[in-house]
Amino acid sequence: MRVREGPALNAxxxxxxxxxxxxxxxxxxxxxxxxxxxxxRSEDELRARDAAIxxxxxxxxxxxxxxxxxxxxLARAREGESAEEVFGSVTxxxxxxxxxxxxxxxxxxxxxxxxSGRVNVVLVLAVLVGVQWLGLAVAVLALVPGxxxxxLLGTLHGSAWRRLLARMARRDAVRGVARVFRGGRLxxxxxxxxxxxxxxxxxxVAATAFTVGALAWTLALVAFTDLAFGWSTTLDVTAQxxxxxxxxxxxxxxxxxxxxxxxxxxxxxxxxxxxxxxAAGADPVLLxxxxxxxxACIGCYALLPRLVLWFAxxxxxxxxxxxxxxxxxxxQRVLARLDAVxxxxxxxxxxxAAPGPAAALGLTEALPxxxxxxxxxxxxxxxxxxxxxxxxxxxxxxxLHRAGGHLDLAQDEAVVRALRDVRGAIVVAVRGFEAPxxxxxxxxxxxxxxxGAERQVVLALLDCDDPAPWARFLDTLGDPRLxxxxxxxxxxxxxxxPQRPALDPGTPEGPA
Amino acid sequence: MTTPVFAVVGHxxxxxxxxxxxxARDDSVHIAPDPGTTRRARAYPMRVGGRVLYTLxxxxxFQRARRVLAWLRETAEREQAxxxxxxxxVARFVRSPELAARHxxxxxxxxxxxxxxxxxxxxxxxxxxxxEYEPEMEVLRWTGQPSMAVVNPIRGAAHVDAWQKALxxxxxIVRVLDAVRSEFDERLxxxxxxxxxxxxxxxQLLEAVDALGRExxxxxxxxxxxxxSAIAEVLAHAEEQRLEPGELPExxxxxxxxxxxxxxxxxxxxxRRDVEAVYDHRELIAHESELELLEADLFDEDSxxxxxxxxxxxxxxxxxxxxxxxxxxxxxxGGASLFxxxxxxxAAGAAAGWWSSRKLAQLRVVDQPLGGRLVRCGPSRxxxxxxxxxxxxxxxxxxxxGRTHAERGEVDLEAGRDAxxxxxxxxxxxxxxxxxxxxxxxxxxxxxxELARSVESLLAADEGRPAP
Numbered sequence: 019m020r021v022r023e024g025p026a027l028n029a030x031x032x033x034x035x036x037x038x039x040x041x042x043x044x045x046x047x048x049x050x051x052x053x054x055x056x057x058x059r060s061e062d063e064l065r066a067r068d069a070a071i072x073x074x075x076x077x078x079x080x081x082x083x084x085x086x087x088x089x090x091x092l093a094r095a096r097e098g099e100s101a102e103e104v105f106g107s108v109t110x111x112x113x114x115x116x117x118x119x120x121x122x123x124x125x126x127x128x129x130x131x132x133x134s135g136r137v138n139v140v141l142v143l144a145v146l147v148g149v150q151w152l153g154l155a156v157a158v159l160a161l162v163p164g165x166x167x168x169x170l171l172g173t174l175h176g177s178a179w180r181r182l183l184a185r186m187a188r189r190d191a192v193r194g195v196a197r198v199f200r201g202g203r204l205x206x207x208x209x210x211x212x213x214x215x216x217x218x219x220x221x222x223v224a225a226t227a228f229t230v231g232a233l234a235w236t237l238a239l240v241a242f243t244d245l246a247f248g249w250s251t252t253l254d255v256t257a258q259x260x261x262x263x264x265x266x267x268x269x270x271x272x273x274x275x276x277x278x279x280x281x282x283x284x285x286x287x288x289x290x291x292x293x294x295x296x297a298a299g300a301d302p303v304l305l306x307x308x309x310x311x312x313x314a315c316i317g318c319y320a321l322l323p324r325l326v327l328w329f330a331x332x333x334x335x336x337x338x339x340x341x342x343x344x345x346x347x348x349x350q351r352v353l354a355r356l357d358a359v360x361x362x363x364x365x366x367x368x369x370x371a372a373p374g375p376a377a378a379l380g381l382t383e384a385l386p387x388x389x390x391x392x393x394x395x396x397x398x399x400x401x402x403x404x405x406x407x408x409x410x411x412x413x414x415x416x417x418l419h420r421a422g423g424h425l426d427l428a429q430d431e432a433v434v435r436a437l438r439d440v441r442g443a444i445v446v447a448v449r450g451f452e453a454p455x456x457x458x459x460x461x462x463x464x465x466x467x468x469x470g471a472e473r474q475v476v477l478a479l480l481d482c483d484d485p486a487p488w489a490r491f492l493d494t495l496g497d498p499r500l501x502x503x504x505x506x507x508x509x510x511x512x513x514x515x516p517q518r519p520a521l522d523p524g525t526p527e528g529p530a
Numbered sequence: 531m532t533t534p535v536f537a538v539v540g541h542x543x544x545x546x547x548x549x550x551x552x553x554a555r556d557d558s559v560h561i562a563p564d565p566g567t568t569r570r571a572r573a574y575p576m577r578v579g580g581r582v583l584y585t586l587x588x589x590x591x592f593q594r595a596r597r598v599l600a601w602l603r604e605t606a607e608r609e610q611a612x613x614x615x616x617x618x619x620v621a622r623f624v625r626s627p628e629l630a631a632r633h634x635x636x637x638x639x640x641x642x643x644x645x646x647x648x649x650x651x652x653x654x655x656x657x658x659x660x661x662e663y664e665p666e667m668e669v670l671r672w673t674g675q676p677s678m679a680v681v682n683p684i685r686g687a688a689h690v691d692a693w694q695k696a697l698x699x700x701x702x703i704v705r706v707l708d709a710v711r712s713e714f715d716e717r718l719x720x721x722x723x724x725x726x727x728x729x730x731x732x733x734q735l736l737e738a739v740d741a742l743g744r745e746x747x748x749x750x751x752x753x754x755x756x757x758x759s760a761i762a763e764v765l766a767h768a769e770e771q772r773l774e775p776g777e778l779p780e781x782x783x784x785x786x787x788x789x790x791x792x793x794x795x796x797x798x799x800x801x802r803r804d805v806e807a808v809y810d811h812r813e814l815i816a817h818e819s820e821l822e823l824l825e826a827d828l829f830d831e832d833s834x835x836x837x838x839x840x841x842x843x844x845x846x847x848x849x850x851x852x853x854x855x856x857x858x859x860x861x862x863x864g865g866a867s868l869f870x871x872x873x874x875x876x877a878a879g880a881a882a883g884w885w886s887s888r889k890l891a892q893l894r895v896v897d898q899p900l901g902g903r904l905v906r907c908g909p910s911r912x913x914x915x916x917x918x919x920x921x922x923x924x925x926x927x928x929x930x931x932g933r934t935h936a937e938r939g940e941v942d943l944e945a946g947r948d949a950x951x952x953x954x955x956x957x958x959x960x961x962x963x964x965x966x967x968x969x970x971x972x973x974x975x976x977x978x979x980e981l982a983r984s985v986e987s988l989l990a991a992d993e994g995r996p997a998p
Contacts, residue, residue, distance in 0.1 A: 061756075061807035073579065345975035347762075350982070351755050358752070359745040362577040364556040364810075369572070395662040423662035427600055451657045453543035456593035456635070487543070 036089045040336045041343050043198075043216050046209075047101035049092050051194025053348035056095075065355055071095065072356035084344045084353055091352055101195045109223055116224035120231025128239050136248030136290050139308050143315055146232050150320040153225055157218050157327060161334075212342060215335040222328035229321045233313065240309045247308030248288040261285040264311065271314045278310035385478055385503045388414040389443040392433060394458060395423035397447040397480050411447060411478055412506045416440065421461060434464045443474040450482025450505065454491040466497060477502035534584040534731040535647040536724060537571075539639050539670065541663060542591030544654045545682035548709035548936035550574060550588040553717060555810045557935040559588065571638045576738055583738040584724070584731070587647060589639035595666035598623065598636045602672055617674035620644060640673065648727045649677035651701060655690035656683050667700045676727040678703035680720070684710075703727070710936045714993075717934075718742060749931070750993070753805045754986035757923040758978050760801035761916050764794050765965065766972035768908035779905035786907035795820055798919065802926055809930050815940045909969070916965040917958075920985065928992040951991075960984060 037045065056064055068091070075082065075090045082090065127145040128137050198209045239245055249260060261282045265272070272279040287304050343349070391398070391407045398418070401407045408415030417440065421433040437444060444465070448458065465475065475497075479488055482504050492502055538546045551559035554574035574586040602619050605611070611619060621644045623629050623636075630637035643649060649670050653663065670677060679701040681693045690706055697704045707720050718739050725735030769790045771782045806814050922943075929941055953961070961984055967977045 061804035065807065076579075342975075345979075347759070347975050347978065349975070350979060351752065351759070354748060354752050354755060358748050359741050360577075360579050361741055361745050363554040363574060365554065365558070365572050365574050367572060369558050369560055396660050399660075423660065424596075424664045427596055449657075449660065452660075452662075453541070453591070455542060455591070457596060460594070 036086065036093055040340045041085065041089060043212065043335065043339060044101040044105050045089065045092065046212065046339050046343060046346070047104075047194035047198050048096050049088065049194065049343065049349070050198050050209075050346050051098075051101070052092055052096045053346055053352065054194065055097070056348060056352075065358070067095065068352060068355035069358065069360045072358065073360060075356060085340060087353060087356055088344060088349055091356060104195050108220060112220050112224040113227045116227030117231035120228035120233075121235040123228070124232035124235035124239075128236060128245065136246050136250070136288070136305065139247050139249045139288075139312060140251060142247075142312055146229075146236075146316050147319045150225065150229065150324070153221075154323055154327060157221055157225075157331075160214060160218055161331070209342060211338045212335065215331055215338055219328065219331045219335055222324055222331055226321070226324045226328060229316065229324055233316050233321065236309075236313060236316065240313070244306060245309060246305040247312070248290040248305065249285070250290050257282065257286040257289055260289070267315060267319075268311060270318050275310060275314055277307075278314040280308065280311050284308070385411060385413050385445055385476055385505065386443040386474065388416060389445040389476070390417045390419070390437065390440045391415045392419045392421055392437070392444065392446045394421055394446050394448045394461070395452070396420075397449045397478075407447070410480075410506070411445060413445065415445075416442060422457060430461050430464070434461070434468045437465060438468040443476060444469065445476050445478050447478040447480055447505065450479030450485070450488070454488055459491070459495060462495065462497070462500065466500070472499060475500045478505040479503065480505040532646065532730070533582050534724070534728070534734055535587060535642060535645075536584065536650050537587045537589055537639065537642040537647040538650045538652060539589050539643075539666075540591060540652040541666065542593065544591070544652050545684050545709050545936075546591065546652045547588055548684075549650070549652055549680060549682060549707070550586055551936040552709045552712065552934040553721070554586055555935045557811060559935070569635075569638075571642055578738065578741040583734045583741070586650075587642045589642070590635040592639070592666040592669075593635040594633055595636070595669055598633055598640075599665045599669050599672075601629070602669065616672040617644075620669070620673045636669075640669075643670075643673045643675050647675065648724070648731075649673070649675050650724075651677060651679045651697075652682055653679065653693055653697065654684045655681040655687055655693050655706065656685040658689050659692045659696045663696075667697075671700060677701050678705065678723060678727060680704075681706045682709045684708075710934055712934060713932070714746060749808050750989050751982075751986055752808050753927050753931070754989055755978075755982045756801050756804045756808070757920070757927070757985050758982035760797050760923070761919050761965070761981065762968050762972045762978050763797050764910070764919060765916060765969045766909055767793055767797070768906050769793065770904050770906045773903045773905060779903075782905050783907075786905065790907040798922070801923065805923075805927055806930050809933075810935065811930055811933065814930070814933075819944065911969075913962065913965070916968075917953075917961070920961070920988075923985075924988055924992055927989050931989075931993060953988075957984070957988070 041049075071091050071094050074094075075087055079086060079090060123145060127142045198213065261280065264280045264285060268279040284304060284307055287301065288308065344353075391404065391411065391413075393399070393401070393407065398407045398410060398420075401410050401418075404415040404418040407418045419433040419436060421430045446462070446465075448454070462475070466473075469475070477488065477492075477500070479485055479502055482488070485502065485504055488502050492500060538550055540546050547559050551557065554576070556574060559572075569590055571587050571589045574588065575582045576584050576586070601623065602616070605619055605622075606616065609615075620640060624641050624644045651667065651670060653659075677700075679697040681690050681697070681704065683690055683706065687706075694704050694706070703723055703726060705720055705723050707716055721735055721739050721742070725732040767790070769786050771786055773779060773782070926943060929943060933941065961981075964977065964981045964984060967974070968981060971977060
């Protein structure tokens, strides 16, 4: 049993792995099975797999049609056993069973008829050719749309077969067979024609094997026994009429095999009646001369039509499969994934670990009643003096200093030096809606060094919606006498928009 | 031709990572109000068919811009460097291990610029402009690289005008884009603007814009196929339970009904996850009321036999067997019976088949019954069910397709549901016909494809509206 490789191995397969010609029934079942398995996978997984296959297909088969692209995809994406195994078994059973029955039928039809001592040619042809034509008629009827709704054909070609096969193939590896042959609603009308043609095709395989079996047995009897043929009928048929009928039957092959055309003499000599004595007056050699006619009739009227129908059905089957191949449920989604613009925009390296939860240390409920105020980074822009700043903060401001922002670092140092000599708490007003930066940390550390470990320093978070980042910032500083308080609500003044870059008049206008 | 690289830089917590998450469609990017959430530069190459068209680099925010600027100025003054030497001074700053150790954030954000990246300077348009931004803009100017500014109005556009005026003096191109709530077309416009920074990069950026546009259309097609398949599966689904001899079907109704509803909800959830995956949303948690089924007559009874044969099959098989047997008899008598044998045999076989199918169901082989009765729940015949499913799927799609990868938190699918435009009468009739066809033949790929096309045009119309 052939086992398919997994998707990783399949990726290395070349497009030449697509079987030659149009897809067959096993490939259709494999496709349906693969699409069915895909329903259990996430879109992400499918997209990743099919993007790679799609890229390979674009490189190998740039102008391929949808069917070829799907076959290319199937050659890479399918897993497990192929439906070929199931179909191979069915064909084998059909051949063995057909051959055996054909041999048995020929043995029965050519059995030596005791009382008459003859093998009736009419009966042989009725069993080995006539019954075949009945079977052919049934097969052709089954091919007519709606033919399987006839009571008996419905059973022969319809649900019972189908379900039996679906049951046989319920194993996960060949679930495509079950899907195609399932009688359920999802099995649907899509595969109806394929099913019908496939079953007729198998029946032609069996019937061909039947005829070959019958022919082989007949030839074996001809070679190893002395068959005494004759003909007999109750109807009022003269030997001349029977001869004309036989010659008519021999028309297709008579020109190539003259011995297969019975002569009038043979026809006249081999007529027998049951009440007449066995083999009376007949030349035993003459009685055997019917065999070329019998063999040629079986070949021409039983074997040939079977082969023609088998060929025609196989052709129609390929056509029907080609029609439904792209229409299998899920196939369009595969094609869409294969054709998808492959865009990757995500980072190529993993993201760092997420920051932990924000601490809530160091946040006080209120600002001190009196303090020296530092406006950091323009937090009290527009408040001209200590009184205005104090009013904004709701405290008695002993003095107002400005640092940070666009000011020089020297200004920060000057403020720190000035604060060394003041008494009481220090409030550093910051724009609470901004994120704390390391420059502020540098300033606070310099300030702590200057004023000593015991001095109370409080950050006033102005216009702060979310104090958590500030709490985390304080946490990282680890200063027990440093706290933060959300400042009273108010509007932070917007500075004048600079007319030109303020810091470096020598810089050229704007970047290149 | 060099590959365009854009370093996304700015003050901490101004939405740099949001902009990157939106443009790179990567919801793994950490977006937090804490400064220092981004500690190292991270590259997001945009590849189309394996070829990189541009790369975005997310960087940490400026932490000590004044110190860096002071170092640059002091060095320039000491070495009497001209304006032309400034990019080299910035490069020296980046190359110096000692300075990198003292200013790790600035080192990380300036390194890609020194290597040739253009600058995307991001500010928050919802907070007032402040002069503390000037040192960092000045440092960026010293790099000499092409640059543009993006105003990201994180919590409203109150200060956008002031920002535009201020930024216009430092950057040749200033754009406004809400990184979290921007529309797809606005994002494409921004990418086109990236192409304006350097003439030799324009074609690659336009190619990227074109690829994204095509991908958008394909995503809509794939979503429509997913939705149509889910509706087809729901319309076909049934739950079955075999009954013990003498057992009343009603005893299983409640359990079967629960199983049926759970299966339908599962199909809807799965389709949603698939649509979310189509749009690269992998960690979406949606809040929405579950699908409700208000149907009383979902139940049906039937019989089952081994091999899946139904009574009619057994009957036909019996008749065929009888006819064959009778036919053999006819053959033996040379047709003298005028095929009465076949006719009688068929009748006898059919009668035997009828009898045996009744008996077969009661037979036990190795203690396993060969047949019996079953109770079935579904498929639903409610004509409104597919419309309800489609309405929910459309709303979900509009929300997912309109959601940027910078948006965090649960998706509230209840909000804005009623705002969706009702179906036109013509569309409704067309859909009703397609649903009816699918209910008859759910496996019909043609019917699915037809519904998928209808769904796709509805989804396209939905995308013309602002996402709720």
